[in-house]
Amino acid sequence: MDLPRFADVVVIGAxxxxxxxxxxxxxxxxxxxxxxxxxxxxxxxxxCEGNILLSDKEAGPELALAQYSQGLWRGELAEFGHLWEFESKGGLVVSARPGTQANLTLLAARQRDAGIDVELVDTAGLTDYEPHLASGMAGGAFYAQDAQVQPMLAAAHLLRLARGLGATVHTNTRVTAFLRHGDHVTGVVTSKGTIAAAAVVNAAGTWGAALAGLAHVSVPVLPRKGYVMVTEPLPELVRHKVYAAEYVDNVASSDAGLQTSPVVEGTRGGTILIGSSRERIGFDKSVNPLVLAEMAGKAIALFPFLADVLALRSYSGFRPYCPDHLPVIGPDPRAPGLWHACGHEGAGIGLSVGTGALIAASLTGSAPALDLVPFAPERFDSLRQEAHA
Incomplete structure (x- = not known):
């Protein structure tokens, strides 16, 4: 399909x-x-794994966005849930030590105050949720609202639905520059031609920083690498998304070095997904078997039966990381006409629909359902100025 000459909005990123x-x-x-x-x-x-999680988020702007997104996944978009294999499986966070359980209890209390459905689980109760979980755990917390989708199906079907509403989709089309009128962004120059537009949305994920640079503005989105392992089919041996409590700390960490924490969950197809790892090493795609071995060992510590299970494959990807762990969402006053929707790190699937709804409201002049100030693209400018003072 040929590029249109004009659009109300160009979205960069499929x-x-x-x-x-x-x-x-x-x-x-x-x-x-x-x-x-x-x-x-x-x-x-x-x-990625297609997580739609509340359990790994502290009370604040990101949790509010996650709750808003949950409402859309389960409400307005519920009729399409079968298309992207929406599964309301729930999440079980487990603690190996009493001290960790005490911290998890405090986190759960803050989340409950913010409206999250969370139930503390004692040692004896853990096997009611996961019969094959390792013995000797100190306790845990169950989050009934945690869910999962097949992420590629979610993207593909949302675009199919958008096309049904008149949108056009153009793959293998690289944006090389922005059309400008003074400081204003008025469209895009691509490898296949130009599109004039009243608004342009930077939804380029890990390439969000490079794309912003074409408009001479800065958003500090960096790639953060992570691996996932996939086992042979073992239906119903793992019932929920299960992860160790330290996963929450790793999500919130700004450390560039390697961090791993066990995350284990079954899929509708019967395979088991094993994570997780995080490290900032640029766009290095090489496979490090030591990382996979560390992930496997920690997963076995959670579910000992995995020691005898065949891992069929592994894959890795790059999560769009922002230093303050909040995505960049909204209009950019430094380049009027440019909006951003990037920097969601490992929460992008779950937060995607809330982000899309907020962007659409902003584009049409409606009041967004959430305050966009915490996600403002220019929020990093003051920190950058202080660093150079």
Whole structure:
């Protein structure tokens, strides 16, 4: 399909976040064109687990966005849930030591105050949730609202729904520059031609910083690498998403070095997904078997039966990391006409639909459901100025 000469909004990025932005913008009556440098869900959305989690988030702006997104996944988008294999499996966070359980208890109390459905679980109660869990755990917490989707299906079907509302999607189309009128962004220059637009949305994931640079603005989105292992099919041996309590600390960490924490969950197809790892090493795609071995060992410590299970494959991807662990969402006053929807790190699938709805509201002049100030693109400027003072 040829590029349109004009669109109300150009969305750059055909992953889950870009797809959600396209869907909600098209639903709001805007003419939408989506462009992507590669394929649909060709980046982070093809190399993740599809988490829709509340359990790993402290009370604050990100949790509020996660709750808003949950409402959309389970409400407005519920009729499409079968398309992306929405599974409300629940999450079980486990503690190996009493001290860790005490910290988890405090976190659960803060989350409960913010409206999260969380139930503390004692040692004896853990096997009611997961019969094959290792013995000797100190306790845990169960989060009934945690869910999962197949992320590539989510991106593909959101774009299909957007096309049904008039949007166009153009893959293998690289943005090389922005059309400008003074400081204003007025469209995109691509490898296949130009599109004039009233608004451009940067939903380029780990490439969000490079794309912002084309508009001479800065958003500090960096790639954070993570691996996932996939086992042979073992239906129903792991019932929920299960992870060790230290996973929450790793999610919130800004350490560039390698961090691993066990995350184990079954899929609708019967395979078991094993994570997780985090490290900032640029876009290095090489496979490090030592990381996989460390992940496997920690997963076996949670579920001893995994010691005798065949791992069929592993894959890795790059999560779009921001230093303050909040995504960049909203209009950029430094380059009027440019909006950002990137930097969601490992929460992008779950937060995608909330982000898309907020962007669509902002584009159409409606009041967004959440305050966008905590996610403002320019929030890092003051920190950068202080660093150079």
């Amino acid at each position: 992953g889950a976040v870009g797809a959600a932005c396209a869907y909600f913008a098209a639903q709001a009556g805007l003419g939408v064109a989506v462009v992507d440098r590669s394929s649909i869900a060709g980046g982070t959305s093809s190399a």
